Amino acid sequence: MSQKIRVRFAPSPTGPLHIGGVRTALYNYLFAKKHNGVFCLRIEDTDQARYVAGAEDYIKETLGWLGLVPDEGPGYGGDFGPYRQSERKDIYLKYAQELLKRGKAYYAFDTPEELDARRKMEAERGNHSFKYDAHSRKEMKNSLTLSEEEVQKRISAGEPYVIRLLVPENDTVTFEDLVRGQVTFETSELDDKVLIKADGMPTYHMANIVDDHLMEISHVIRGEEWLPSTGHHVLLYKAFGWGDSIPHFAHLPLILKPNGKGKLSKRDGAKFGIPVFPLDWKGEGEDDHYPGFREYGFLPEAVINFLAFLGWNPGTDEELFSLDQLCQVFSLDKIHKGGARFDYEKARWYNQQYIQRTDDGKLASLVRPIVEAKGFSPDDGFLTKVCGLLKERCQVLPDFWENGFWFFDEVKEYDTDNVKKRWTPELKGHFEKLIARLAEAETFETPELESMVKAFINDNGLKMGQVLPLLRIALAGTMKGPGVFETMEVFGKEETLKRLKKALAAFDDIAEA
């Protein structure tokens, strides 16, 4: 490929960016970086009715969070702007005129109501695939059936009209998809797509071709849902006379629901109790609120890695890749053709891997908001050490609180079953002696604490199992958690002794109850 690689991610700002869209953005980004190309963001806001305020910002924030920063796009600079299609309206109109002049498109005056009625009528007659095509256009109201004067009269009278693509008859459209190989359509199957809507805005099909051409896009990497309309797109390039510079196409497999029934949709988040958006989204209405991966406690590196492997693999057994590494090894020909189910457990596993590899101090800064939301403000040093002890048992950030809340607050509940099973009155004297011994410790670090406590156990003819579990419950309230000696070190002498003393009294009560 000698030509300059330029790709675009072209979302429609109709709401939060779906996780499937994020993967499309990722693959575009990886492909661009792999080939020293350019990654563009283009906002496809040609549908005024579905436009949602805030959606563009959401898209940009998502790309920023994940590190998929566009080289060109609205707010990112670039020489091919504007990058919002609503700001390019005149360009599309100009090109539509060009098509009209070339006899590749025509005016149509049929209203949506008339078309709906016609479809309904056809359906009642058993024809469920009515199309505005080579056959039906002959009996519709358009510049092919109407006289030129009539057409001019209607237009100057301000009658609404659309411009449609004149699909050639009895032809075959073929293109080479980089993921699927050769794909072929019979033009008799293709309808005369609307290019310019009655409101003067272009449809996706029109805007997409004009922009990709003008922006010199070399590769169109998009979801499989676009495969069926690619025939139209190829026809359009040819109609414009751009047949020699049609971009390469790569249609990505869809991300399916966890149960495999259909493509993942925003409703599935609530249905399966999983996030399907990168970031929290709060729209206008009460129910227009969806949780995101970020707020679920996922690390962006993990989301990237997980998404990259949903439908693609490097061909090796390696599966932990940073964004930079992915840029090195990514290639379109390793994209799997079949749809991939969204596997939330696998996403959690990836996140756990990244949490384990993340620096304790960094984790502390990510966990702090969670702890503070619970009403505690530990100092940085302490929180950092706690994160270090906890991180290998956390899959998402809130797990730090779930597994370690007792680090921040005094123990309010002891594991009574285990206390009852293990606590005996005779142990009390030993524990008091142990507390006294600990109070005299010069250093309060793990190795010293370990040898000191173990020596104590030995000297007093006790067993590990008689002492350690109770020590743990005294400190944490629970049997689960990091090593006892590490925990003691992190607490420090004062807090450790405080907890031990409080527990001794509590254990008596529990044992008697």
Place this chain on the structure above:
RNA sequence: GGCCCGUUCGUCUAGGGGUCAGGACGCCACCCUUUCACGGUGGAGACACGGGUUCGAUUCCCGUACGGGCUACCA
């Protein structure tokens, strides 16, 4: 319905005319461990079906089945 695309363990996938069909998640067992986890070892677990082509098909071809997508003046 029509058109287009797809189909390897439960899931994500590697592979490809002759392999013990490999890895990962999840699951089970064991080891490590005073606990939980991490880690380690091992285990169960797949080529949708039917025809071809071939000495030999999971792999190539054709059907069928199943799944998905599209079928708007939405993208």
